[in-house]
Amino acid sequence: MxxxxxxxxxxxxxxxxxxxxxxxxxxxxxxxxxxxxxxxxxxxxxxxxxxxxxxxxxxxxxxxxxxxxxxxxxxxxxxxxxxxxxxxxxxxxxxxxxxxxxxxxxxxxxxxxxxxxxxxxxxxxxxxxxxxxxxxxxxxxxxxxxxxxxxxxxxxxxxxxxxxxxxxxxxxxxxxxxxxxxxxxxxxxxxxxxxxxxxxxxxxxxxxxxxVARTVPQPAALARAVEAIRSARRPLVVAGGGVTYSQANDALTAFVEATGIPVGESQAGKGALPYDHPQSVGAIGATGTTAANALAEEADVVIGVGTRYSDFTTASRTVFQDAGVRFVNLNVSAFDTHKHSAIGLVADAREGLTALTDALDGWRADEAYTARATELAAAWDATVERAYTGEGAPAVADGLAIQSQVIGAVNELSAPRDVVLCAAGSMPGDLHKLWRTRDRKGYHVEYGFSCMGYEIAGGLGVKLAALDQEHAEGAAARDVFVMVGDGSYLMMNTEIVTAVAEGIKVIIVLVQNHGYASIGALSQSLGSQRFGTAYRYRTERGLDGGTLPVDLAANAASLGADVLQVAGIDDFRAAVLTAKESTRTTVIHVDTDPLVPAPDSPAWWDVPVSEVSVLESTQQARRVYEDHKSRQRPYLTPASDTKDHS
CATH class of the missing domain: 3.40.50.970 (Thiamin diphosphate (ThDP)-binding fold, Pyr/PP domains)
Known part of the structure; x- marks a missing residue:
């Protein structure tokens, strides 16, 4: 005692x-x-x-x-x-x-x-x-x-x-x-x-x-899942965070290469496959690629692996449109396996995928379907390349950078094992669509809560984890790139001080939008005219005066970070290389044009619009909302197909 x-x-x-x-x-x-x-x-x-x-x-x-x-x-x-x-x-x-x-x-x-x-x-x-x-x-x-x-x-x-x-x-x-x-x-x-x-x-x-157990699938449940997949003509995998947490990336690769089934990725699941794998069609849902969402619209069997199917993943239950679409959900949590009336397969992602691969031996999706998925992914990758270079984008004032160019520069100049991290605003959606993942742990976007202020603190946590793995496992070094807008930065930048105190290097890309770029765009699309989303002086009419003279670069320097203040994409690229060579926490401050959007798919997100209004902009937004609302699906199949208590 x-x-x-x-x-x-x-x-x-x-x-x-x-x-x-x-x-x-x-x-x-x-x-x-x-x-x-x-x-x-x-x-x-x-x-x-x-x-x-x-x-x-x-x-x-x-x-x-x-x-x-x-x-x-x-x-x-x-x-x-x-x-x-x-x-x-x-x-x-x-x-x-x-x-x-x-x-x-x-x-x-x-x-x-x-x-x-x-x-x-x-x-x-x-x-x-x-x-x-x-x-x-x-x-x-x-x-x-x-x-x-x-x-x-x-x-x-x-x-x-x-x-x-x-x-x-x-x-x-x-x-x-x-x-x-x-x-x-x-x-x-x-x-x-x-x-x-x-x-x-x-x-x-x-x-x-x-x-930490690796739960294996129950044989009867596995048989039901296999039967459903074998019946599919247009199957699609939705890879969630469970793939990565289970370290099931190799098992997923083996599964899709054996079956030819394409893979769309949730935010947490991004990186489940490398971006250039032939079966990878990228992000799915409200912030998805044209490739993944086109396949989702016609998929007749959707195989969810380690996903909880948030509204962004399903585009608020509008992205899967086949009249008879069925779901097979492989998840360690029974709660998640039965979402969308799915055939539930309660198991560790790696063990479940391995069992499915073995049980489906000899079966493949139609080769023409697999080839079409690869072609759609290649077309989207060409769109990404244009976004990275700014080709075809509208002119911007004063040589400002475009957010998609900033993402492209970081992607190109970072090492394959480096980590990009984000949480809120317009950046997570753009990263989901545009970031080319090369390493299973190279993409870290917190989108379950999408919490403004997570970014810098989260980057510090990721860097600590990477350093511990380097020490314990001899793993190669990783730089951590924190992508943060001025809105999130102003909410919580204090852990810059902690990073400096600990002697830990994090690269913070601070995008200056002079307000909330994401919510501003959402507000405009919903007929609310970007109200209350810009950082402006108050006038007689409200907060619609000139831009506030907030110096975020000076603020970051006062917290102990090295600061590189740049204008234009060429200067930004040079700053990224400088930050990579440094051993200290570095903030790259770059002004962008928040009115230039990244390429998108037609997917939708359900944010209710006022049913009555005197504003014409709101009335028009309500008509658009009702049109999208008509496409929502309950994803209910007969109970006899879904009850599974074995």
Whole structure:
């Protein structure tokens, strides 16, 4: 038995946890992010300090963040880059420090990515209640602000007594390491309990390995899936993030090469195949390519692999238009396998694809169909090339760059293993359509929550993961390119300071649009005339004056980054090469014309338009909306084809 405080025991436990998959063991908790206040400074903070000064090389690393939400973003990005086999903890003080993490918790849970949140909480003993930052609820005496974590966490617990800690930590880690259940796990730690001592069993701190299983498909379900695929004349794979997390890219390649089935990719699934693979038709859905969406419209069997079918992936249930379209969903989560009344195949993506390949031995899609998919993809790639060079684009003022040219320059000048990262605005859609993926971990766009402000913190997390893999596995180096617009940059740029403090290099491409380019374009398409989407001075008419004199380049420099301020695409290309050669975090500030869109497909996204309005622009947008709405499909097949409880 060992006498430790609750906080000390928590840190010691986290240090002892490992994952194993395919015979490879990995320390699971790679570090703890923290900002300290009265709710955790004498508890978790003291415990981390004690371990850091212990001289033990296995001590839990501490990372000092500058914003609580950003710390969670960095931890989540780390876990995604490590294929969910390693994760991080995040601690914050009681009250606003804790609740600042809620947005990050939602992002983690929506994207099915593991992060352990350790928010400080008010006194369990209530001896001095109400304490600073305590929520007093007249109906519930046991509630605190941390209860807001409940709906955005896959698991929530509050440790009111030291005796509860062992079972709580074990249960939390089991969930975090389970690919079917993972997300944000919150363990609220009252500040008095953190500092309370207890005689903990030594077994709690022994090295523990969590085996990440590769679930194999149930034979009867596999047979049903195979039967459906064999009946298809126009099959299509939709590859989601599960392909990458399962490291199933080679299995997917073998499957499509054996069957000739083309592959469209969701945001999380982009990179499932290299962009130039003959069966790759690129992005699918609302931000999809003309190739993928043309095939989706006529597909009679859609094979979803590791996708949760968000509205962007299905273009709000309009992209799959065949009258008898059926779905086969391969997913580690049973919840996702039954979406769209699919034939469900609950299994690890790699194991499921391997089983399908074996069971379909000798069967191939029609060669003419496969060849047509390759031709459609080649036509879209030619469109991408024109977008990269700016060929055919309308003239822009003052030699400004076009966003698609910026993307093209980064794609061309980055190394194949480098990572491009983004989260919100117009950039994710353009990247989804235009980025030529060359490495399975080279594309990182957070689009489950599409959280403005994720970008810089996420880039820091990805770079930390890449450095850890270089150290542990001898992997080749990766540069991380963070693509961020001025809107997201202004919401959260603080982790530039953390990157500088840690001596970590991230390349930040800061696109200056003087407002929200994406929402501005959406507003105009919905008849709302870009209202409230530009950064302008207020006049008598509203916020429609001149451009605000905000100097984001100077701001980035003040945070410690090197800054390259460029005008025009030629200067931008030179700046990318300079940033690649540097060893420091570098911000490339470039002005673009937000009114020049990237090439697109006709796919739609369901954003309701006002049913009545005095504005002609809104009336016209409503007519367009109703036309698209008429194409929505329920994707329901007879129940006898979908019920599967075997």
């Amino acid at each position: 060992t006498v430790l405080t609750v906080a000390q025991a928590t840190v010691r436990f986290l240090e002892a946890q490992h994952t194993e998959r395919d015979g490879v063991e990995t320390p699971f908790f790679a570090g703890c992010w923290g900002i300290f206040g009265h709710g955790n400074v004498a508890g978790v903070g003291q415990a981390l300090l004690e371990r850091e000064q212990s001289g033990d090389p296995s001590h839990l690393r501490f990372f000092h963040g500058r914003n609580e939400q950003a710390m969670v973003h960095a931890a989540v990005a780390y876990a995604r880059q490590r294929d969910r086999l390693a994760a991080m903890a995040v601690t914050a003080s009681v009250g606003p420090g804790a609740t600042n993490m809620v947005t990050g918790a939602a992002l983690a849970t929506i994207n099915r990515l593991p992060v352990l949140l350790l928010p400080g909480d008010t006194f369990a003993t209530r001896v001095a209640s109400p304490v600073l930052q305590e929520l007093e609820n007249v109906q519930q005496g046991d509630i605190s602000v941390n209860d807001i974590f409940r709906p955005v966490s896959v698991h929530f617990d509050r440790i009111d007594r030291p005796e509860q800690l062992a079972s709580a930590l074990l249960h939390a880690t089991r969930i975090l390491t389970d690919p079917a259940e993972t997300g944000a796990v919150t363990l609220a730690l009252p500040q008095d309990v953190q500092a309370e001592s207890y005689d903990f069993p030594d077994e709690l701190f022994a090295r523990r390995v969590w085996h």
